[in-house]
Amino acid sequence: MSTETIDKEILRGGQFLVKETKCDDVFTLEDLSEEQKMMRDSTKEFVDREIWAHWERFEGKDYAFTAETMRKAGELGLLGIAVPEEYGGMGMGFVSTMLVCDYISGATGSFSTSFGAHTGIGTMPITLYGNEEQKKKYVPKLASGEWLGSYCLTEPGAGSDANSGKTKAVLSDDGKYYSITGQKMWISNAGFCNLLIVFARIEDDKNITGFIVENDPDNGITMGDEEKKLGIHSSSTRQVFFNETKVPVEDMLSERGNGFKIAMNALNVGRIKLAAACLDAQRRVINEAVNYANERIQFKTPIINFGAIKAKIAEMATNTYVGESGSYRAAKNIEDRIAIRVAEGNSHQEAELKGVEEYAIECSILKVAVSEHVQFTSDEGLQIYGGMGYSAEAPMESAWRDSRIGRIYEGTNEINRMLAVGMLVKKAMKGHVDLLGPATAVGEELMGIPSFDAPDFSELFAEEKDLVARLKKVFLMVAGSAVQKFGPELEKHQQLMMAASNILIEVYMAESTILRTEKNAKRFGEESQATQIAMAKLNLYNAVDVILKNGKEAIVSFAEGDEQRIMLMGLKRFTKYTNNPNVVALRTQIADKVAADNGYTFD
Amino acid sequence: MKILVCISNVPDTTSKINFTDGDTKFDTNGVQFVINPNDEFGLTRAMWFKEKQGATVHVANVGGPTTEPTIRKALAIGADEAIRVNAEPTDGFFVAQQLAEVVKNGGYDLVIAGRESIDYNGGMVPGILATLLDMNFVNTCISLEVDGNNATAMREIDGGKEKISTSLPLVIGGQKGLVEESDLRIPNMRGIMMARKKALNVIEPVDAAKATQDAKFEKPAAKGAVKLVDNVDDLINLLHNEAKAI
Ligand SMILES: Cc1cc2nc3c(=O)[nH]c(=O)nc-3n(C[C@H](O)[C@H](O)[C@H](O)COP(=O)(O)OP(=O)(O)OC[C@H]3O[C@@H](n4cnc5c(N)ncnc54)[C@H](O)[C@@H]3O)c2cc1C
Secondary structure, eight states, X not given: OOOOOXXXXXXXXXXXXXXXXXXXXXXXXXXXXXXXXXXXXHHHHHIIXXXXXGHHHHHTTOHHHHHHHHHHHHHTTTTSTTSOGGGTSOOXXXXXXXXXXXXXXXXXXXXXXXXXXXXXXXXXXXXXXXOHHHHHHHHHHHHHTSSOXXXXXXXXXXXXXXXXXOOEEEEOTTSSEEEEEEEEEEEETGGGOSEEEEEEEETTOSSOEEEEEEOOGGGTXXXXXXXXXXXXTTSOEEEEEEEEEEEEGGGEEXXXXXXXXXXXXXXXXXXXXXXXXXXXXXXXXXXXHHHHHHHOEETTEEGGGSHHHHHHHHHHHHHHHHHHHHHHHHHHHHHHHHHHHHHTTOXXXXXXXXXXXXXXXXXXXXXXXXXXXXXXXXXXXXXHTGGGGGOTTSHHHHHHHHHGGGGTSSSOHHHHHHHHHHHHHHHHHTTSSOOHHHHHHHHHHHHSOOOOOOOOOOSTTHHHHHHHHHHHHHHHHHHHHHHXXXXXXXXXXXXXXXXXXXXXXHHHHHHHHHHHHHHHHHHHOTGGGHHHHHHHHHHHHHHHHHHHHHHHHHHHHHOOHHXXXXXXXXXXXXXXXXXXXXXXXXXXXXXXXXXXHTSOOOO | OEEEEEOOEEEOTTOOOOEETTTTEEOOTTOOEEEOHHHHHHHHHHHHHHXXXXXXXXXXXXXXXXXXXXXXXXXXXXXXXXXXXOSOOOOHHHHHXXXXXXXXXXXXXXXXXXXXXXXXXXXXXXXXXXXXXXOEEEEEEEEEEEETTEEEEEEEETTEEEEEEXXXXXXXXXXXXXXXXXXXXXXXXXXXXXXXXXXXXXXXXOOOOOOOOOOOOOOOOOOOOOOOOSSHHHHHHIIIIISOOO
């Protein structure tokens, strides 16, 4: 765990929207320590040797092989990165944890799903909420891979509405154990897990309760058949049936009725890690696709020379770079927040819990943004392969299918979109983030006369940073007025929430990307960052487009007459470029670099 | 047994090679560096001696501070200590002289170098090193057993293998076969964390002459366009009249 003193300013969760961040205060992939780079290289080597080399077995639904490879990952220490040393782990910080999730995702979604289910939602509930005995008993086995874990929240009737599960836990007459009965669905790692984190309801409690359950077929636990899935073929997914499964009272997690909280906090971590786990998947797709485009000849020239292909490569690389920028920025915020809490005298467990909870908004933003990036990237990768892309013999077909799950699990992207805005509004109501002040200021600005001074945009990113500041105003204007209009009823206006969320997501990702690039240009020289600068600009241009569309939709949905007119004018003013970027030139520049390097070389 | 594994810091095999300074220097810009593969086979064999026969394993590299990530990787794989001779490895003769000094001061029984490094492919270091140290020498070594003071080594020779019995102290020029590719180790997380705590001693070079000068590097000519031929007659005609190959 890092013990360095933290003298930079660390934003609170959600504050990015109302506070300006300096580029020196964001963490970037370029800030990895030598040790972290070695961890990354080991992970990459593991993926190439143990996963990519056996790609057919993963595609062939060889579940036992997935389990075997998980155990090998355990031997290498990859399953215990986040686990404290006293429980057999490496006790590494959050950034290192993210790094491994990122680079483990390079070969197949099957393995990274299994890895995520085990190290994230399968292990974290115990490290975060377990008592000393539970942690001593179970965590070392999970950290080493001797045992594999799974997480049983979803039920046939309880998916997004996770707290509505019907699984029951009944206390025995002698008060020694709970008897769990119910049906869980879509449980990752079910086919080979040794331990299950199970959520069940005691009596008619409002909230569910979490339990640690050892997988023992003689204890009323049966597994359904493997689900026949679109992708992630060798990630085991089954139904799990509990029939009067006896669980000693000592194996209850935290307190009665605390299960929903455990489930949600485990998911917060799971969400940002899922974002990371979409990154190397994209790099792999780009590397394969650009290599194909460099070699595939049509009309007597490699297809990379076609502008249409270049545009794809450029957008794919940009997405990946953007995802990295946001993911590692937030990861370091979490790590620092944990360190601050520890310094304040909290136990590591408490600190970690609060640290992650603090950035739940960013976790949701990243989950949505990056799971959609990977889908776009693999789709375009497939398109670059043409007919070969559609063939199961080439790598694009499985990458495309695997990418699709990201939008569904760890909370669907609809749920996460609503959570991001919903949590932000709640934080504002509680006074944790001052949205209303800035929102009012924006309102006043709209009524005033705009400045006609020509701004000085000569410095790197001067215009882009000015634009990001204005894009934040779009969100404040839209969300501020919507909250005023609907109050707590806002949550019922889902299309409006979605639109607001789309704006929020674009702002966070665009700002993170610009800050990362600015930081690197400052220290490594602008010239060395030419392509990254182009990617930051291209992404901002795309973000402005999304924000314009969503802003307009939102405004028209609830404002009329003069109010609508003023807000639409504001939208126009806040999204206006003084110098329109030549995106065709930007895309060409980016693609030419990726093509020359024959791969993604910005990580 | 005290083993020294000599580690060369070389560009990854997939690197794009370019030159600077009027084609007299290798351009390291954007190049990934790794442990020289021949050395990694040796290091992995050394780890076997450590685990099975209680050997102590040190690694040595002649290079500037930028080679330290490569050295740390060797420590993460399991070497006990590392020595970096703080000098540019200008040529094989220079490097061998520096390593000879390290071996003399460290009292090693077995020195494992790679047959050649995959950057300049000089293949000089192990031979010169053995000569300077007046130690036994087995080059292109593809297997090595040590029993007390006696060593049995297998050497690759034209069209076959040669089995050699020799004794320590010994220098070998190792290569694939010492161990197989599948035996190579990925540094594990604990190893990486422990590597930070292991000694990496930086020592200054001894005065030593350089025996060669790089006059100029040249890349092989780029492959020209291909011609697709429909039938054998055309092919023969082209090979005879155009390419003048037959
Ligand atoms: C391969 C795979 C692995 C999985 N692994 C696990 C696991 O290990 N453990 C586990 O517990 N679960 C797991 N899940 C379950 C997963 O988390 C759920 O599928 C997911 O939460 C969605 O629930 P659902 O399938 O019931 O969809 P539903 O909740 O029925 O949703 C259907 C659609 O309605 C939308 N929707 C639902 N509610 C709302 C709302 N309030 N507002 C707007 N839109 C809404 C959703 O976004 C979605 O588009 C896995 C699922 C899959 C497919």
